[in-house]
Amino acid sequence: MKPRTLGAILAGGRSTRFGSDKALAPLEGRPLILWVAEALAAQCDEILICGRELAGYRCVKDRPGPDLGPLGGLAAALHDGRARGFDQVLSAPCDTPRLPPDLSGLLAGEGAAFVGATPVIGLWPIALAETIDAFVRDDPKRSMRGWAAVAGARSIDLPTAIPNLNTAADLARL
Structure with missing residues (x-):
């Protein structure tokens, strides 16, 4: 039986390096966040x-509150997914408009997995919902790599890098 997958777009950041709301920044006439939504919708x-x-x-607030980086969004997604009967969460930030069409398959396997170069892109079992709460509460750095280690996630190197648009210059280069 195919696992039920919730596609989570992590979009709670302040876009300070970007200089404006990067989720809504246009790429080929469409906001970045819609590129990510389209890519995940085909797989989730x-x-x-x-x-x-x-x-x-459907939108949720970061958990347990704002300004926790991508972990706040992932925590919210894991809890929302658990409450609604999903098996796993496929996460991606709003600034990665060129996701592979087979991302879910590339990350599939036993337990959690993340893209080695961009750990915010990952496939996370719903069973990690309580574990992420403890990590967000207790780890002062709240790093995605630290979370991946605690979650026992596998690091997956993809054949092609996924562009991550942190600045307006990154977008212009894409």
Whole structure:
């Protein structure tokens, strides 16, 4: 039986390096976040926006609150997914518009997995919901790599790098 997968777009950041709201920054006439939503929708049973509101999508606030980086969004997604009967969460930040069409398959396997170069992109079993709460509460760095280690996640190197657009210059180069 195929696992039920919730696609979580992590979009709660302040975009300080970008200089404006990067989720809504246009790429080929469409906001970055919609590129990510489209890519995840093709691989997931449902899409969830974490850390912001976006018309037409189910949205949740970061957990346990804002300004926790991507872990706040992932924690919210794991809990939302658990409450609604999902088996796993496929996470990606709102600034990765060129996700592979087979990302879920590339990360599939036993337990959690993440893209080695971009650990915010990962496949996380719902069973990690309580573990992430403890990590967010107790780890002062709240790093994605630290979380991946605690989660026992496998690091997957993809054949092609996924562009991560942290600055307006990154977007211009893409």
